[in-house]
Amino acid sequence: MDVLVCIKRVPGASGKLTLTDDAMAVDARHVGYTLSPHEECAVEMAVRLVEAHGGAAGVLTVGTEESLEQVREALSVGLGSAVLVEADSAGWAPADVAAAIADVVRAHAAQGISHDLLLLGNEAADTADFQVGVRLAEALGLPCVTAVKTIEVADGVLTARRDGPDGTEVYEVPLPAVVTVREGSVIARYPSVPGRIRAKKAPVERVTPTVVPQGNGRTRLTLPPEAPSPVVLVGSGADAAPAVVDLLERLGLVQSGAQS
Amino acid sequence: MTSPVLVLVELDDAAGSAGSVVSALSLQALTFARGLGDEVHAAVVGELPDSAGAELASFGASVVHHAAGARLDGYAARAWATALVTVARSTGPVALVAASTARGNEVLAYAGAMLGEPMAANVVAVVPGAPWTATRQMWGGAALEELTLLGSVHLVTLAAHVVAAAPAPVPSTVVEVALELTDADLVSRVVRTETAASGGADLAAAKVVVGGGRGVGADGFDPLLELAALLGGTLGVSRVVTSQGWRPHHEQVGQTGTRIAPDLYIAAGISGAIQHMAGCQSAKTLLAINTDADAPMVAKADYAVIGDLHQVIPAITAEIRRRQP
Numbered sequence: 001m002d003v004l005v006c007i008k009r010v011p012g013a014s015g016k017l018t019l020t021d022d023a024m025a026v027d028a029r030h031v032g033y034t035l036s037p038h039e040e041c042a043v044e045m046a047v048r049l050v051e052a053h054g055g056a057a058g059v060l061t062v063g064t065e066e067s068l069e070q071v072r073e074a075l076s077v078g079l080g081s082a083v084l085v086e087a088d089s090a091g092w093a094p095a096d097v098a099a100a101i102a103d104v105v106r107a108h109a110a111q112g113i114s115h116d117l118l119l120l121g122n123e124a125a126d127t128a129d130f131q132v133g134v135r136l137a138e139a140l141g142l143p144c145v146t147a148v149k150t151i152e153v154a155d156g157v158l159t160a161r162r163d164g165p166d167g168t169e170v171y172e173v174p175l176p177a178v179v180t181v182r183e184g185s186v187i188a189r190y191p192s193v194p195g196r197i198r199a200k201k202a203p204v205e206r207v208t209p210t211v212v213p214q215g216n217g218r219t220r221l222t223l224p225p226e227a228p229s230p231v232v233l234v235g236s237g238a239d240a241a242p243a244v245v246d247l248l249e250r251l252g253l254v255q256s257g258a259q260s
Numbered sequence: 261m262t263s264p265v266l267v268l269v270e271l272d273d274a275a276g277s278a279g280s281v282v283s284a285l286s287l288q289a290l291t292f293a294r295g296l297g298d299e300v301h302a303a304v305v306g307e308l309p310d311s312a313g314a315e316l317a318s319f320g321a322s323v324v325h326h327a328a329g330a331r332l333d334g335y336a337a338r339a340w341a342t343a344l345v346t347v348a349r350s351t352g353p354v355a356l357v358a359a360s361t362a363r364g365n366e367v368l369a370y371a372g373a374m375l376g377e378p379m380a381a382n383v384v385a386v387v388p389g390a391p392w393t394a395t396r397q398m399w400g401g402a403a404l405e406e407l408t409l410l411g412s413v414h415l416v417t418l419a420a421h422v423v424a425a426a427p428a429p430v431p432s433t434v435v436e437v438a439l440e441l442t443d444a445d446l447v448s449r450v451v452r453t454e455t456a457a458s459g460g461a462d463l464a465a466a467k468v469v470v471g472g473g474r475g476v477g478a479d480g481f482d483p484l485l486e487l488a489a490l491l492g493g494t495l496g497v498s499r500v501v502t503s504q505g506w507r508p509h510h511e512q513v514g515q516t517g518t519r520i521a522p523d524l525y526i527a528a529g530i531s532g533a534i535q536h537m538a539g540c541q542s543a544k545t546l547l548a549i550n551t552d553a554d555a556p557m558v559a560k561a562d563y564a565v566i567g568d569l570h571q572v573i574p575a576i577t578a579e580i581r582r583r584q585p
Contacts, residue, residue, distance in 0.1 A: 015534065026399070037516045125399070125516075127398055129381055131373075131381065134337075134369035144338075145448050146369075164362070164453060166453050170450065170453070170454060171448055173448050182516065187505055214410060216378075217408040217409060218406070219407055222395075224402075224403075224404055231558060231560075231563065233564055233566065234563050235565055237565075237567035237571055237572060238574075240565040241572065241575035241578070244547070244572075244579070247563060251545060
């Protein structure tokens, strides 16, 4: 089977965010870039599918030349081919990104490359738009399952499971299909040294998008006001235990019994 | 000619704990929608109990559009979107609103694609005008985006718990929606539900969560589980714990795990990355236990113990036991 994983380069921030001077982006100068966690998981799922069923798995991103850093991360853990849709897409709407990806999938189909499964993250770690996968599926007329935790493929049917309000929801859709992944069911592998070498040398198909972007309407980013946190130091080490339990009693979480 | 706001409503399958049939987040969406148009319409797909109709009226829905039929028995996002779009095409709403849930986000994404309109997820504020503007959460709430809502119908999902649900009763009518579904609407649908507890739901509803991070170590979780059990709570962990394979993913608290809202969150050996804080910012009281007094988690906590969790946690457990009658 043929799997194409769509990824996004996002700032690798984990501490306090800072914004660029024009307040239109998160400043990543000191934190570098990474893949969204959901997409790391999607990459791992793609590698496992091809290991189990044969075929090929590739990676696609919409972004600038710098995005190749994340593309090569995905190649280094086992994806075989790469597409860069070259665009400064920071101001693009999710619909613009979906349209650009759909164009690539159609162009591949015209060249005889048909992707059985398009995997995306459920939402990007930074913008969290929750819709590129659905819009891509609609553009291509394919079934879509979002927020998926596990996938299995047998006889051209994909079985996907996700958390629903009443338990684990099971979907069965024919391939080709679009699936957006939530992390959790598989742990992403680390790249091997040969994997890294292969990733460096792997050719990248470069595509110039023809999409006329509608734009995302962003006027600026802000950081939420920090709640003044007058943290109360309860104590140090094991000696703090009585004061902690006093606190638990005040919160009504421990019934005071025999006092000391 | 009025300009309604159309709200996609999710119902709880089992009657909610507070006797509510409409999901808590949908009640928030109905409350939020009142500020955006002349009147609020609700859209319900599937079974509509009388109690739900009454509850929707009491939360301000003057019209309840109800789509039902044999083909809508199981959940199918695209079929729900087709129902919503069918209602939108006949009523001309200024905005479509849903709660930012897995279903709310995907149904509105489909509706946006079908209508050729943008969709903004996780908004915290929307200001009608020329143009409409909004503020939405990014990075799990660690940053906010201010944006112009492009398009002619404004599709938004409301972030959880930014609006308190408040009743505003109105006279209400139920309108049955005549719906033509295609196979494409139903190809992706829930074919069955497996009810084996994932554990994630327990974590989301827990009153006490004892959280452990990298500082706990691979084999150090037993004392945390013991304390959690003693407090009638449950264990939560940070992402590094699950990515190391130390604990299962359904115990993960954070942007890509479960969002918790306990009365007390004890964060032990967790540094406090923004992705983790996105999952625990609704905790009423936060107690940090950390060897590093400068850890972000300590700065964000209400209370802190500076020390090694491997000594502090057993000491707390022992102290609780000692005081028990």
